[in-house]
Amino acid sequence: VAEPGANETYTIQLGVPTGGATINDGVGSGSIVDTTAQPTISIGTAFAVAEGNTAQFSVSLSTTSTSPITVPWTRTNNTTTNADFTGSGSGTVTFVPGDGHETIMIPISADGMHEPGPNELYSVVLGTPTGPATVAVSSGGGSIVDTTPEPSMSINDRLAINEGTTATFTVTLTGPADETISVPWTRTNGTTVNADFTGSATGTLTFLAGDTSKTISIPLLDDGVNEPGGNETYSVGLGAITGPAAMSRATGNGSIVDVNATPGISINDRLALNEGTNAVFTVTLSNASSSQVEVPWSRINGTTTNGDFTGASVGTVIFAPGDTSETITIGLASDTIDEVGANETYSVVLGEVSGTATITKGTGSGSIVDQTPQPTVSIGTAFAVKEGATANFSVSLSSTSTSVITVPWTRANGTTSNSDFTGVSSGTVTFAAGDGNETILIPINADGLYEPGPNETYTVTLGTPTGPATVPSPVGQGTIDDEDVVPTVSIGPSSATESAGAMTFTVTLSGPSDVAIDVDYTTGPPATATVGTDYTPAFGTVTIPADALSATFDV
Known part of the structure; x- marks a missing residue:
């Protein structure tokens, strides 16, 4: 046992002597010199320990000591990590007097982690002791056996x-x-x-x-x-x-x-489109389909007629997979007809769907804006017409109308007179819906009247129309070609008794004239009568009035 410090002391004390002696100094002191060397501390190597167990490191003194000795220790990773252990990674070993062996316990974690390769290594290292000791073997090795199978x-x-x-x-x-x-x-x-x-x-x-x-x-x-x-x-x-x-x-x-609902098919409206253009209706799927969808369509007249359109009136819209929009084109005819009133209406109607889709709006409404201006009424000039024939005045609309249009007319004399005509002098021209041409007939009188000078003229004048039309030029000119033969003048015989006092002669025209005709006369050379005895010579002018066939004078 190492006994650090001063030599150990002790005494021997004498007791009461026997034999008549006395003790002069009865106590003797003694001391012991310690010859045991200071102990050294060593740590051993732990056996390989399976995960989940505890590794035991033996720490020993080479000799015991009468003094307590403490030594710190630290766990040090080599191929291990801190997660391979539970408990503390450091601590202190204490040797009480007389104690020569202690154990450091290192709990190994059952980490459930597969650690391929050799056993994992670590060590426990002793520090500087407190007490009369030195460290001879400061490090003890440990190893962990992995028990977790390959994942x-x-x-x-x-x-x-x-x-x-x-x-x-x-x-x-x-x-x-x-x-x-x-x-x-x-x-x-x-x-x-x-x-x-x-x-x-x-x-x-x-x-x-x-x-x-x-x-x-x-x-x-x-x-x-x-x-x-x-x-x-x-x-x-x-x-x-x-x-x-x-x-x-x-x-x-x-x-x-698939979270997309069955697609719905709808068609839009195309309202107030000008005639002469195309009405393009858009047919849409609310969402695309992975399969083909087909839907037939038909154009249905409202206030329109088939003549208001060009192109087909039926067809089929086909949506290829993934397609969501197609169009139907309706050609609107430019018909040059004035269509009075509101815009003409029609519709495009979708039929039964083939494929996975439903109709949500199956009718597209359409309307056509009339681009034809309000028609104007005009009257032409009649060709020169001979007496006894009929003059034709052409009355026309610049464009037809869907409404009835009536126009009054009046015949007015120029160089003519009423007797040059038969029939009425006024009337009305009526244009039915869609009608663009009418005729005013003016019958010319074959009056047999000689009318010298240029052809006679007259006019036919249009009045204010009833219906959607205007009359910018209302007057039509007419001419009568006078074909009467120039009349011949003749004088007939006359007889009278001497007692009558005068003989009346009649001058006759072969036909009437519309102007007075003057005829000069004079008594000629006598035949069997004697001038001055039987008659008085005479000369002068006889006038046949207009429209008359004869006149007389006396000799």
Whole structure:
């Protein structure tokens, strides 16, 4: 036993002597010199310990001591980590006097982590002791036996996930490992197509030491397309693992729930479009379909007629998969007819749908704005007409109308007179709807009257129309071509008794004239009568009045 400090002392004391003697100095002092060397401290090596157990490090003194001795210790990692242990990583060993052996307990964690390779190593290192001792062996080695098996890897399924969300596949290890593990993955279409997804179709998962779970996110596109039938299917497959793990389930199955309702078909209205243009009706699906959709259409007249249109009146709209908009073109005829009143109306009606869709608005209303201006009424000039014939005055509209138009007219004399005509001197021209030409008939009188000079003229004047029309030039000119033969003048014989006192002679025209005709006369050479005895010579002028056939004078 090491006995540090001064020599140990003791005394021997004498008792009462026997034999008549006395004790002069009865106490004798003694001291002992310690010849035992100062103890040294050593730490041993612990046996290899399985995870979940406790490693025991023996710490011993080379000799015991009469003084307490303490020595600090620290656990130091080599290939271990702090997670491999429970309890404290440092402490103190205390030797009470006479004690020569102590133990440091190191609890090993049952971490459930697979640690491939050799046993993990660590050490326990002694520090500077307090007390009469030195450290001879300061470090004791320890090792941990891994009892966790190699983890296996698997991926789960993500079925019936709504499009527009994210399908999150979880890839798990049955236990952690202390090394990095990586695995590639690939998304594979079943009944899906690439357009059903956003993001990447491939990638790599990396498990750091201690990780047991990773996720693969597959964003599902809300494509706005109605996909009739069952859920669309796909899969996520894991590839070859790099690192200490085995594959137990390499394929995760996924399916997508279509959240888009059955598309509705609607047609818009095309109102107040000018004639001569195209009315383009847009037929739309509320959302696209993955299959073809067809719908027939028909043009239906309202206040229109077939003549108001060009092109087909029936057809079919076809939506290819993914298509949401098609058009129907209705050609509007420029018909040059003034269509009085409100815009003409018609409709385009959708029929029974073929495919996955329903009709939400099946009728598109259309109306046509008339571009034809209000018609004007004009009257032409009649050709020169001979007496006894009929003059034709053409009355026309610049464009036809859907309304009835009536126009009054009046015949007015120029160089003519009323007797030059038969029939009425006024009337009305009526244009039925769609009618653009009418005729005013002016019968010319064959009066047999000689009318010297130029042809006689007259006019036909249009009045204010009733109906949607105006008359910018209301007067039509007419001419009568006088074909009467110039009349001949003759004088007939006359007789009288001498007692009568005068003889009357009649001068006759072969036909009437519209002007007075003067005829000069004179008595000629006598025949059997004697001038001055039988008659008095005479001369002068006889006038046959207008429209008369004869006149007389006396001799």
